[in-house]
Amino acid sequence: MGVPLLDLAAHHAPLQKEIMAVLEQVVRSQAFILGPEVAKLEERVASYCQAKAAIGVSSGTDALLISLMALGVGPGDEVVTTPYSFFATAGAVVRLGAKPVFVDIEPRSFNIHPDKIERAVTAKTKALIPVHLYGQSADMAPIMDLAGRRKLAVIEDAAQAIGTEYKDGRRAGSIGTVGCLSFFPSKNLGCLGDAGMVVTNDADLAERLRVLRVHGSKPKYYHKLIGGNFRIDTIQAAVLNVKLNYLDGWTKRRQENAQRYETLFRQTGLPERGAVTLPEAVYRASGKSHYHIYNQFVLRVERRDDLIAHLKQKGIGAEIYYPVPFHLQECFRYLGYKEGDFPESERAAKDTIAIPIYPELTAEQQAEVVEGIGSFYKK
Numbered sequence: 554m555g556v557p558l559l560d561l562a563a564h565h566a567p568l569q570k571e572i573m574a575v576l577e578q579v580v581r582s583q584a585f586i587l588g589p590e591v592a593k594l595e596e597r598v599a600s601y602c603q604a605k606a607a608i609g610v611s612s613g614t615d616a617l618l619i620s621l622m623a624l625g626v627g628p629g630d631e632v633v634t635t636p637y638s639f640f641a642t643a644g645a646v647v648r649l650g651a652k653p654v655f656v657d658i659e660p661r662s663f664n665i666h667p668d669k670i671e672r673a674v675t676a677k678t679k680a681l682i683p684v685h686l687y688g689q690s691a692d693m694a695p696i697m698d699l700a701g702r703r704k705l706a707v708i709e710d711a712a713q714a715i716g717t718e719y720k721d722g723r724r725a726g727s728i729g730t731v732g733c734l735s736f737f738p739s740k741n742l743g744c745l746g747d748a749g750m751v752v753t754n755d756a757d758l759a760e761r762l763r764v765l766r767v768h769g770s771k772p773k774y775y776h777k778l779i780g781g782n783f784r785i786d787t788i789q790a791a792v793l794n795v796k797l798n799y800l801d802g803w804t805k806r807r808q809e810n811a812q813r814y815e816t817l818f819r820q821t822g823l824p825e826r827g828a829v830t831l832p833e834a835v836y837r838a839s840g841k842s843h844y845h846i847y848n849q850f851v852l853r854v855e856r857r858d859d860l861i862a863h864l865k866q867k868g869i870g871a872e873i874y875y876p877v878p879f880h881l882q883e884c885f886r887y888l889g890y891k892e893g894d895f896p897e898s899e900r901a902a903k904d905t906i907a908i909p910i911y912p913e914l915t916a917e918q919q920a921e922v923v924e925g926i927g928s929f930y931k932k
């Protein structure tokens with residue numbers, strides 16, 4: 554039969570009517586730039602993330618870029634982050650003329666190793682960007698402690714982690730100075746194109762972000778700052794206002810799918826043999842429901858590349874997030890890193906594989922995925 558990595562058609566089918574209705578409403582109103590749908594979404598997402606303010610922007614990438622701009626990061630500054638993430642995390646830093654400084658990951662969570670950050674901090678360091686990879690929080694307590702002592706801003710890259718709770722129950726994006734969300738279609742809350750959001754508890758920073766979003770203009774055509782066009786599209790905001798109503802249900806189903814995978818994999822004996830290592834909810838605390846929102850379900854596996862070829866043949870969707878850590882990317886060669894600098898990131902890039910976890914995935918499909926993987930290790 555085959556199982557796709559993501560099935561957006563199945564995801565959107567039950568929402569078709571509701572989505573078409575709001576699209577029609579926006580088109581009828583002809584209010585395409587900002588407006589009430591955007592304000593409503595900002596208020597709702599701020600509350601969902603337990604933050605005081607939210608600023609809708611054009612993408613998750615632009616959420617990172619505008620946050621760095623608002624914090625005054627520029628040439629001569631250093632920003633410490635993980636080498637194991639989607640490109641935008643480091644790309645945004647470099648686009649402002651600042652230097653990304655990498656710190657290896659902690660191998661169980663795949664997130665930046667909190668104990669290794671301080672060594673990378675210098676007098677030039679302006680900010681830290683922890684990434685909540687795959688939908689699990691980075692270890693924020695030691696990160697915030699260090700940031701406080703060294704007077705650093707913390708930008709949470711929560712693109713894969715809307716609603717994720719750290720072990721103390723606080724939600725991703727509300728712990729640091731700012732949090733960056735993405736509504737790219739493959740994220741847990743995805744729109745029908747590109748959109749993103751910045752959340753923050755700092756009212757002055759929120760105001761600065763709002764002004765930067767419209768070319769730094771306030772009042773209109775008077776510019777104290779140099780910003781850009783970072784506006785969220787109103788049509789996307791309207792769609793997201795519909796989809797946000799369902800987010801908790803989708804998260805619950807992703808978590809149920811993760812649990813079913815655990816059961817199915819344990820039955821194969823593959824984890825005991827070490828052929829497959831299941832993902833761990835490292836910061837799970839009792840009574841907290843959003844310990845991991847499973848934007849991706851990522852296994853460590855033996856003979857990864859052959860397994861992927863095997864699954865492709867069976868029509869089972871699988872992907873590598875991410876095959877090349879930042880410090881080994883061609884465009885960052887000038888930074889002077891070399892192979893071996895971040896062994897855990899390099900190992901993760903070589904032995905991980907993401908398998909389907911989307912909310913509409915059925916138990917039969919999951920059984921097919923696990924069978925597909927099992928048949929490879931029998932060979």
Ligand SMILES: *Cc1c(COP(=O)(O)O)cnc(C)c1O
Pocket residue numbers: 612613614615638639641642684710712713735736737747748749
């Ligand atoms: C998706 C993603 C981004 C970028 O978001 P876009 O909306 O695609 O620009 C940034 N960081 C991480 C970790 C992501 O997964």
